Amino acid sequence: MLKNVRKLNDGESACGSVNAVTRLGQTVCRPSGPWSLAVHALLRYLAAVDFKYAPRLLNTDQHSETETLSYIDGEVAMRPWPKCLLVEDGIFQVGVMLRAYHDAVVNYEPLPGAVWRDPEAQWHAGMILRHGDLGPWNMVWKSDRLVGLIDWDLLEPGMALSDVAQAAWNCVPLRPDAECIAAGIRLDDRLDRLRALCTAYGTQSDRVLTGLLELQENEIRRTERYGRRGLQPWKIFWDQGDVDKMRAEMRWLQDWIKNSQQSLAACGP
Ligand SMILES: Nc1ncnc2c1ncn2[C@@H]1O[C@H](COP(=O)(O)OP(=O)(O)O)[C@@H](O)[C@H]1O
Numbered sequence: 001m002l003k004n005v006r007k008l009n010d011g012e013s014a015c016g017s018v019n020a021v022t023r024l025g026q027t028v029c030r031p032s033g034p035w036s037l038a039v040h041a042l043l044r045y046l047a048a049v050d051f052k053y054a055p056r057l058l059n060t061d062q063h064s065e066t067e068t069l070s071y072i073d074g075e076v077a078m079r080p081w082p083k084c085l086l087v088e089d090g091i092f093q094v095g096v097m098l099r100a101y102h103d104a105v106v107n108y109e110p111l112p113g114a115v116w117r118d119p120e121a122q123w124h125a126g127m128i129l130r131h132g133d134l135g136p137w138n139m140v141w142k143s144d145r146l147v148g149l150i151d152w153d154l155l156e157p158g159m160a161l162s163d164v165a166q167a168a169w170n171c172v173p174l175r176p177d178a179e180c181i182a183a184g185i186r187l188d189d190r191l192d193r194l195r196a197l198c199t200a201y202g203t204q205s206d207r208v209l210t211g212l213l214e215l216q217e218n219e220i221r222r223t224e225r226y227g228r229r230g231l232q233p234w235k236i237f238w239d240q241g242d243v244d245k246m247r248a249e250m251r252w253l254q255d256w257i258k259n260s261q262q263s264l265a266a267c268g269p
């Protein structure tokens with residue numbers, strides 16, 4: 001069984017939550033699928049507009065169903081998180097990166113009929129392409145700088161605010177105490193970290209919190225629906241009990257918002 005690692009050494013393979021990935025020199029080889037056409041189109045666009053955080057697409061092989069991407073040198077943030085993400089500057093950098101991504105894709109429209117990992121996802125005017133899995137486990141850090149955003153398989157049309165909400169959920173994190181402690185985050189820091197993310201991105205925390213409750217509800221519904229149908233990767237999430245976990249996290253967030261109301265009103269963006 002492959003383990004998830006902070007950094008892939010040359011010649012080594014590792015497994016994220018879904019895929020086995022192998023590093024060869026300055027490249028990584030990952031499985032691809034029907035959704036990869038749309039992902040590759042975006043990766044090419046991101047390279048053309050010089051969005052510096054995404055890996056570059058180097059090769060695709062439909063026969064072996066693999067893609068070759070540039071290797072981004074650094075460490076992926078597994079728990080306990082690296083020091084740079086525990087301090088406010090780290091979450092601030094996440095907001096800066098997300099702002100740069102949304103600015104890069106604001107005028108990008110997918111090809112008509114594009115296929116996404118979520119078979120029911122659909123593009124509408126006013127949407128952007130969301131990364132779809134914005135968590136520390138898909139962010140690469142080097143010498144205290146955020147240098148990479150990897151794993152674009154869950155790319156899908158959606159609202160920009162949902163990306164910010166997902167980053168807040170996973171990277172503040174807006175999660176119950178035990179999860180924060182496991183990441184290495186001080187419980188009292190959550191509010192300031194949310195504020196730092198919002199300031200860096202340029203939005204308001206109350207909008208992000210409302211967006212997060214909506215996102216959680218949608219993710220719970222989607223994981224139940226697709227998990228029951230056996231559709232990956234949601235079946236993995238369903239089997240590992242993510243629906244109950246997300247429900248508990250949503251209840252925690254509702255309470256946290258109530259209890260933090262005064263501080264939230266005072267804390268500006
Ligand atoms: N472009 C890349 N640069 C550096 N490391 C990568 C890259 N892509 C994947 N990895 C490494 O492989 C691991 C799993 O890759 P990922 O694409 O996130 O798979 P999964 O879909 O299973 O989460 C990551 O945690 C990271 O260590």
Ligand SMILES: [Mg+2]
Pocket residue numbers: 016017137138150151
């Ligand atoms: Mg991943």
